[in-house]
Amino acid sequence: GGAMTDPKGDRSKGPSEQDDPDLFTRIVDSDEKGVYVSGAKAHQTGCINSHWIILMPTIRLTQNDKEYAIVGAIPADVKGLTYIYGRQSCDTRVMEGGGDIDLGNAKFGGQEAMMILDRVFIPWDKLFMNGEFEFASMLVERFTCYHRRSYVCKTGLGDVLIGAAATIADYNGVPNVSHIKDKIIEMTHLNETIFAAGIASSHQGHKMKSGVYLNDDMLAQVCKHSVTRFPYEISRLAQDIAGGLMVTLPSEKDFRHPEAGPM
Numbered sequence: 001g002g003a004m005t006d007p008k009g010d011r012s013k014g015p016s017e018q019d020d021p022d023l024f025t026r027i028v029d030s031d032e033k034g035v036y037v038s039g040a041k042a043h044q045t046g047c048i049n050s051h052w053i054i055l056m057p058t059i060r061l062t063q064n065d066k067e068y069a070i071v072g073a074i075p076a077d078v079k080g081l082t083y084i085y086g087r088q089s090c091d092t093r094v095m096e097g098g099g100d101i102d103l104g105n106a107k108f109g110g111q112e113a114m115m116i117l118d119r120v121f122i123p124w125d126k127l128f129m130n131g132e133f134e135f136a137s138m139l140v141e142r143f144t145c146y147h148r149r150s151y152v153c154k155t156g157l158g159d160v161l162i163g164a165a166a167t168i169a170d171y172n173g174v175p176n177v178s179h180i181k182d183k184i185i186e187m188t189h190l191n192e193t194i195f196a197a198g199i200a201s202s203h204q205g206h207k208m209k210s211g212v213y214l215n216d217d218m219l220a221q222v223c224k225h226s227v228t229r230f231p232y233e234i235s236r237l238a239q240d241i242a243g244g245l246m247v248t249l250p251s252e253k254d255f256r257h258p259e260a261g262p263m
Contacts, residue, residue: 001050001076003041003115004143006058015061015068025055025117026067027130034123035130037070041115048083048113050076055117057140061133069136071129072122080120086112093251101252145217148224152198158191158234165238172243183237190230197223 006015006024015024025039037055047053054073061069074081088111093102129135166184169175197219204216239246254260 001044001047001053002056002143002147003044003047003053004056004058004140005042005044007040007042008058014065015059016064024058024065024068025070027070028067028119034121035070035072035127036119036121037072037117038119039117041117043086043112044115045110045112047076047115048085048111052076053081053115055122056143057129057136059140060137063133065136066131066133069129069131069133070127071139073126073128074120074122078120080118082116082118084114084116086114093253096251096253097256101255141217142214145215145220149198149201149215149220151224151227152195154227154231155191155195155198158187158194158231161234161238162187162191165241168242180241183241187234187237190226190234194223194226194230197226 003025009018009020009023015021015026018024022039025037025041027035028038029036041047041053041055044053052073053076054071056071057069090102096102129139162184165187166175169177169180169184174180201215201219201223204219205213206216207213250260
């Protein structure tokens with residue numbers, strides 16, 4: 001897991017200027033074996049599934065922020081690390097016996113958590129940045145270059161939604177109505193535009209001195225910006241096609257209820 005995002009607090013101030021020093025992850029102590037870090041990392045997708053977490057800075061740092069200039073690897077079950085599991089809009093339905101319809105991918109669905117670090121130990125051989133604040137900005141830019149290109153994965157969700165919208169159009173008996181076809185075409189266009197930006201970013205990548213390839217930064221940003229806009233439009237079009245049942249459908253618990261279900 002790549003743990004980059006800190007809670008941040010007052011965005012107009014740097015890490016060392018915050019009223020609460022734990023709003024950014026920092027080194028709080030060290031000894032002959034390694035360092036101890038405290039702070040938090042927010043919005044950590046997949047961290048519960050990870051074996052190792054790599055802590056990284058989240059913004060450009062200055063001389064005053066040296067203790068925050070840290071990159072280090074920690075086991076996901078290290079002492080002093082607490083996970084606060086994130087909420088989803090419909091996560092109470094899992095408690096209602098709705099595992100086949102309401103939850104989508106019931107066994108392997110995505111999740112996020114907040115990670116709170118309280119004097120977490122990192123040995124010297126797992127510490128990769130230790131006060132070199134001048135490299136923090138470059139690290140953030142390169143990490144986000146890879147990460148924002150990886151948002152092309154959202155097009156897999158788009159494929160599923162487009163397929164579902166086409167299927168429900170069949171169920172409703174309107175697959176050949178012109179405005180329905182136009183909406184499905186527009187959904188496909190938006191989804192493939194995201195995909196194209198991600199693939200183009202990789203194709204335009206270049207080899208660095210280390211031998212590692214870095215994808216194209218501008219196209220990675222385009223991919224990310226498209227993902228912040230197009231999936232919502234795709235979802236809106238799917239709701240147009242599906243009609244009101246998409247948002248007011250009875251729950252799976254109701255469908256399986258001995259009295260309400262048959263009705």
